[in-house]
Amino acid sequence: MKNLFRCVIAGLLCSAVWPIAAQVIPERQADFVTKQEGAAVLFAPVLPALVQRAGAPTAFYEYYWEFGDGAFSFAENARHQYQDTAAHEVFLMATGKYDNGKAPKSRKKPAEPAKPEPPKTEPQPKEKPKSQLADASPTVLPDPLAPLGMRAVRNPRAGEESVCILAYANRTPTQQAGKIYLFFNQRDYKHDHFQYIESRTHFGEQEQMEALTWAGPPLLFDGWASTETPSDWYSLNLNQTDPETALSELRKTYKTGVSWRFEGLQSDELRNLFVSLQATDQMLADTNAIITVSALMVSDDRRIVEQFDLELEIVASHDPNYIAVSKRRTGFRHIQAKDLIYKVHFQNTGEGPASTVEITCDVPPGLDASKLRILDAYPLSLLCPEGPTDRSCLDTAFAEGQVIFTFRNIYLPGTRQEGVNERDSTKGFVKYQLAPAKKIQKRSMASRASIVFDKNPPIHTNKAGTAFKSGLSPGLAAGWNVFPGNADRNHVSFGATLAPFSPHRLYLQWEVWMGFPTQPLSTESSFRDTVRWMQDIQGLGFVATIDSITSFTKIQEQRPLYFSVVPLQLRKNLSDWFGIGAGLLLNVVIQRNENRDQVKTERFVYDPDGVAQPDFYRESTSEMSTGGRDTEWRPALFADVHFGRVRQGPSLGLRGVLNIEKTPEWYLSAFAAWKF
Numbered sequence: 001m002k003n004l005f006r007c008v009i010a011g012l013l014c015s016a017v018w019p020i021a022a023q024v025i026p027e028r029q030a031d032f033v034t035k036q037e038g039a040a041v042l043f044a045p046v047l048p049a050l051v052q053r054a055g056a057p058t059a060f061y062e063y064y065w066e067f068g069d070g071a072f073s074f075a076e077n078a079r080h081q082y083q084d085t086a087a088h089e090v091f092l093m094a095t096g097k098y099d100n101g102k103a104p105k106s107r108k109k110p111a112e113p114a115k116p117e118p119p120k121t122e123p124q125p126k127e128k129p130k131s132q133l134a135d136a137s138p139t140v141l142p143d144p145l146a147p148l149g150m151r152a153v154r155n156p157r158a159g160e161e162s163v164c165i166l167a168y169a170n171r172t173p174t175q176q177a178g179k180i181y182l183f184f185n186q187r188d189y190k191h192d193h194f195q196y197i198e199s200r201t202h203f204g205e206q207e208q209m210e211a212l213t214w215a216g217p218p219l220l221f222d223g224w225a226s227t228e229t230p231s232d233w234y235s236l237n238l239n240q241t242d243p244e245t246a247l248s249e250l251r252k253t254y255k256t257g258v259s260w261r262f263e264g265l266q267s268d269e270l271r272n273l274f275v276s277l278q279a280t281d282q283m284l285a286d287t288n289a290i291i292t293v294s295a296l297m298v299s300d301d302r303r304i305v306e307q308f309d310l311e312l313e314i315v316a317s318h319d320p321n322y323i324a325v326s327k328r329r330t331g332f333r334h335i336q337a338k339d340l341i342y343k344v345h346f347q348n349t350g351e352g353p354a355s356t357v358e359i360t361c362d363v364p365p366g367l368d369a370s371k372l373r374i375l376d377a378y379p380l381s382l383l384c385p386e387g388p389t390d391r392s393c394l395d396t397a398f399a400e401g402q403v404i405f406t407f408r409n410i411y412l413p414g415t416r417q418e419g420v421n422e423r424d425s426t427k428g429f430v431k432y433q434l435a436p437a438k439k440i441q442k443r444s445m446a447s448r449a450s451i452v453f454d455k456n457p458p459i460h461t462n463k464a465g466t467a468f469k470s471g472l473s474p475g476l477a478a479g480w481n482v483f484p485g486n487a488d489r490n491h492v493s494f495g496a497t498l499a500p501f502s503p504h505r506l507y508l509q510w511e512v513w514m515g516f517p518t519q520p521l522s523t524e525s526s527f528r529d530t531v532r533w534m535q536d537i538q539g540l541g542f543v544a545t546i547d548s549i550t551s552f553t554k555i556q557e558q559r560p561l562y563f564s565v566v567p568l569q570l571r572k573n574l575s576d577w578f579g580i581g582a583g584l585l586l587n588v589v590i591q592r593n594e595n596r597d598q599v600k601t602e603r604f605v606y607d608p609d610g611v612a613q614p615d616f617y618r619e620s621t622s623e624m625s626t627g628g629r630d631t632e633w634r635p636a637l638f639a640d641v642h643f644g645r646v647r648q649g650p651s652l653g654l655r656g657v658l659n660i661e662k663t664p665e666w667y668l669s670a671f672a673a674w675k676f
Contacts, residue, residue: 030094030104034111040081041113045092051100056319057349057459059098060415062423064153064163066091068111070202070272071137072165075421082113091200091274093163095154095318097349103160103318106276137272138424140167142308147171148297150310156193156291157315158284162277164310168262168297169270171304176265178299179208181247182275183254186291191282193291193314196258200274205260241305243298250294250307287316288464289328290343313343316462320347320427323361323449325464332442332468332502336435340367340466341375343431344405344449346459347423350414354453357407359430360399364445364466369403371435372396378428379410394430405430412453442468442504471501473648479671481515481562489667491515491562497673499571502647509569509581515562526553537605537616544613545606553598563588579646580639585657587634595626634659642673650674 031046043065050059065078068088073080082088093106141149147170153163170176185192199207250257260273290313297306313324326341344361348354363369374383377394384393384406395406412428413420420426446465450458475497483489493515500507531548569583598621605616636659644651655669 028102028104030092030107032090032092032107034090037079040079041111043078043080043090043092043111045076045094047094048101048104050096050098053098053100053317056098058416059096059100060349061099062095062097062154064093064095066200066274068202072272072274074138074423085113087112089200093153093161097318097320097347099318103154103157106161106163138422140165140272141169141270145171146306147304148295148306148308150293150295150308152293152310152312154318155313155315156277156279156283157318158279158281158287160279161197162194162279162312164275164277164293166273166275166295167270168265168273170265170267172299173267175267176299176301176304177261177263178297178304179259179261180205180273181250181257181259181296181298183250183257183294183296184277185254185256187253187255189286189289189291191285192255192280193283193286194256194277194293195280196256197276197278199258199260199276201260203262203271203273204264205262205273208259208261241307243302243305246296246298246305246307250296254294283314284316286328287314288322288324288462289314290324290326290341311343313345319462320349321345321449321451321459321461323447323461323464325447325466327466329467329469331471333471335440336438339433339435340445341431341433342447342464343429344451344461345427345429346451346453347427348412348414348453349416349426350453350456351416352414353417354412354414355408355410356454357410357412357428358452359405360450360452360458361403361405361432362447362449363401363403363434364447365401366437366440366443366445367434368437369398369434372403373433374405374430375433376429376431377405377407379407379412381407381410384408403432405432442502444468473499473501473675475499475673475675477511477513477653477671477673479653479669481667481669483665483667485665489517489560491517491560493562493564493669493671495564495671495673497675499675503571503573506570506572509566509571509583511564511566511569513562513564515564517560524553524555526551528552540605540607540613540616542608544616545608545610547604547606549602549604551598551600551602553596553600555594555596555598557594557596559592559594561590561592563590573646576647577644579642579651581642582637582639585636585638587632587636587659589632589634591630591632593630597624599623634661636660640669645675648675 028048033044033046035042035044045061045063047061050061052059061076063074063076063078065073065075067073067080067082068090069082071080087110089108090111091106091108094104096103140151147168149167151165153165156162164182166180166182168180184194201207262271265271290311293310293312295308295310297304313322315322323342323344330338342361344359346357346359374394374396379392381392381394384395390409392407392409395408397404397406407428413426415423415426444465444467446463448463449461451461452458477495477497479493479495481491481493493513495511495513497509497511499509529550529552533546534543535546536543565586565588566583567586569581571579571581573579600621601619603618605613607613636657638655638657640653640655642651642653651673653671653673655671657667657669659665
């Protein structure tokens, strides 16, 4: 009967769970279709419906295409003309903005190039050479003459794929070969942010599986067929950074890296390399933090040693309006030398352009708004002058606990504005730095931004928070313990402490102490025994008087050693100069006992006149020692006060201790301590 009851219950549970398991939400998937349009191929995305976030602006998709030949596009309906008739693998990634669902999984599938059209009698324009394919793609290089640049397709989000576009070019007058390195997963963070998925190369780059080191051929000055005086070019373009130093610094910064070997890079040729990285689930712990990914280009002749650092903001959702901070967790030690960098991104999602953008940012308590530094901004504008102005400028104002940035007289297109195809033109940002105030407390800080486009309702961003690492503060102490009822037990002690660094709330502290008495505790007792008799000693010729005196001495010596452990102590610093605490203390007294018994016998011989005969004086001494060791455990309660630099530095303390024994005993401890 009992088994039947269990089977019925199991059946009911299975029937209840089954509908839930059956309602698994399928993974969202991106797809696309192609269509021939003259000599080009038209690509159209096929995407799942957006899930509108309540209260947010209208949701929309952003698109990213790789055409399989080194070119890419951010257009919705991309158009591309291939320079050959081979099939190419096309990659599509879509990101939903203000979308409440997970980003669709990227799609990669082959696409056929457009079929050649029948010949026409009219003369046709010449095809663009292959070296110009990359010029048709959006800009990745920081400036037209830069040899290296990177761009992220979207901000990293836990559990999603991210793509880095790595563009590199040859700005020397001759063909080049060398290596491209990519470093990620900063050592400053506890968890890895990315896992390497794959790279998509289109110019013969070979991924290197060996250790991330550089070993090029010796420096040569020949082989520069395209310049008349190669040695002059070399002498004028000697790179100040050597590859070994650059790689060493990057290895100190990052935990993970991958490299590729490139060959045959012609002068002024530009190539694109695409890298997919999987954002780890642990990335969620650093949401709203600013992280970096670094690339390094090294040519075999050492004339190109170029590094590019790409800033990324970890996001919880792909909203275009958000705030990020440079450090999600930071140490409090030497806090005055540490600055926090904030970056606010915004995007005009309206149907028309915005001429004024006002960004109100919270200044967390503990940071000094008067030390504000604007590091970068877009649209790029000069600071506003005093008084009215008609030119584009960036204005800065301060309110209680806030800093207000206002872009005035700008033209920021809207995403739904007619004729706007480049979404990057609808975005902007302001990047600024705040320094700690003089009296900053060790408490978490958070900042939030409010963004207003013209006279529209404000858009509130996420919160970007910074928490302080607990940090450990070791310390040393020395004191004097006084026993009012037993002065013999007074002793000096030395200790070590361990606590969180510069705490402002209740905190735990651990201590160990060792005490030494100033002198051993000893007792001595003795007595003498005298025996006299008459004896005829041969050689003296008379009967002598003999005294035998025996001295018995008993010495008891105690050498105690005091150990104290504080397993539990709760403390509170009421100010920078005064703190209180209480806790449990365990005293361990290891006492070494030594007993010594000394016996000394003296024999005196006297003639009949009572004169001592020194030749017949005899003395003998014997000693016997016994010892042992006793250990006593004495739990105690204590409470104390500290005066001085109680958070970090020297202080004085006074502690009252009550031993919890059958016969309670208390003593007083005065000590000096120094926390590092």
